[in-house]
Amino acid sequence: MPELLLDVQGLETSFKTSEGIVHAVNGVSFNLKEGETLGVVGESGCGKSVTMLSILGLVPNPPGKINAGSAKFFDQDLLKMSKDEIRAIRGAQIGMVFQDPMTSLNPVLTVGRQLIEPLMLHLGMTRKQADDRAAELLEMVGIPNAKDRLSDYPHQFSGGMRQRVMIAMALSCSPQLLIADEPTTALDVTIQAQIMDLVKRLRSELGMAIVWITHDLGVVAGLAQRVIVMYGGYVIEEAQVNELFANPSHPYTIGLIGSLPRVDDDNDTKLLSIDGLPPMLFEKPKHCPFAPRCKWVMERCWNENPVLETVAPEHRVACWVDVKKERPR
């Protein structure tokens, strides 16, 4: 039985803005086992990125504030750590890859310089050892002439190559956990396929656990073992990947899957669309956050916010309605 690597309970994060307090994350709980790949799906503003930034201690305070919750990484609570303690874990035991490879690399430092920094800082390597290791890392992520390219600057790399550099950097200290926040969204599909292929290969070689944040259900289907779907700062559905796609149970998940045209399907029917817009989150909703857009909404949805309940083995849903049977749960 693989050990529990990360256990997040009741995480709440809010941001103070000039227009009021935005409740970005409203009690998110999930866990991750060693070596497991978890997909986190949701639209912009659903709280998926803020959840991960909170866990990593990367939410700037002010304006951001973590109001409640715990995030156990092995036995330590990441949320209770001092800045120095969490810095020792970030980049070492937990690696990160962000969406935009252009803005997450320092444009005035060579790629080599940026790669050796974590190696010397976290692993205490000498400059010489770090240089050799950096070249190995670039080779590992499939960059040709790795040794020569260490002295190049980020602008000399293409978007896909830059994302490879980011992945090399994230994996430089052999982390147990890799958090990837929309790492392929800014890339073209053929380059996205290259990066996903690379991540799958590295996962089987290195055996790290991965949290993969995306809005693309296709990417999740190809990569994740388990998926959580987020909406309005809540986790609204959680299941093994096959179960989620075969048996989506939350009206939002059903809508999301239905609104996607498929490249392998010549069905000409109208796309299912979800009416309305995602919530603004200036108030913590007292009702189900999806109620204003839900087709199956009923009285109870406006009075009580549903909590995650198990509907099938390892499949949990936060909804008062059993959509398949069209009646309350």
Added chain:
Amino acid sequence: MVDNNVLVRVDNLVKHFPITRGILQKQVGAVRAVDDVSFEVRRGETLGLVGESGCGKSTTGRAILQLYRPTSGSVNFDGVDLVKLKGEDLRKMRRKMQMIFQDPYASLDPRMTVGQIISEPLIVHNVVSESEANERVKQLLELVRLNPAFSTRYPHEFSGGQRQRVGIARALALQPSFIVCDEPISALDVSVQAQVVNLLEELQKQFNLTYLFIAHDLSMVRHISDRVAVMYLGVVVELTTRNELYSNPLHPYSQALLSAVPVPDPVIEATRKRTILVGDVPSPANPPSGCRFRTRCPIAQAMCAESRPEFREVKPGHFVACHLVS
């Protein structure tokens, strides 16, 4: 020969952007954004134009509408060669062809109300008086499913999907017959994309519109298009009907592109075979000799470097530019 079913015919369209150097702006090279592209758009159809970033698909769309003047080639719109038109004659033609832009945040003037934005084309083209314009704005807002009372609001008060509807209303104001949709949904959230695509399809039926739908999302293009053209590095490499392209892609680039698109189904994803292309798209300022795709092509041979493959019809209605497809 004039074919009445064809609304837009593009022949050997070329658009090069000069690269200049020094204070004398001496031209030292050119970005060959679009390099000899020919195709037709038939009346009432949606032609999808797909390709990766930098392949020239947006430049093609803009060069058709004469927003960029083509370097050479002709664009025949309803029997008139747009490339030869200028001044007032061209301005009059612009009524019939409109554009919907990618970024709903950048394409609406933040200092104009939605009513002013939508009525501007009507007033510029002297179609209606200002009082009639208000009435028309209300009709247009209703048409795109927005509350007519919103006409006094400013763009920042709307969400991305609503802004894109304003952009659609503006494009429809002059009752055009042809609309270039340049990645109209890529900036929107998944659940909102479907709303906008459904709206575009309904409007097409209602007004018999012809769309050139530019996108990089192959699944959405499959959904909305009748025929699809695939572009790579400034050239069209394959053009055929939607079903033919997706079930029987002939060009190695189309095959790789289709296999790279993830399918939202874990069972299929687990068994799918991918053609993964190596490397990146070469620079359009210095494209490879012969076939543009040969540097990344898994089946390239010596002849591919020597001559440029002809864009030819290999089956009725199925055009491919590849030496190795017979």
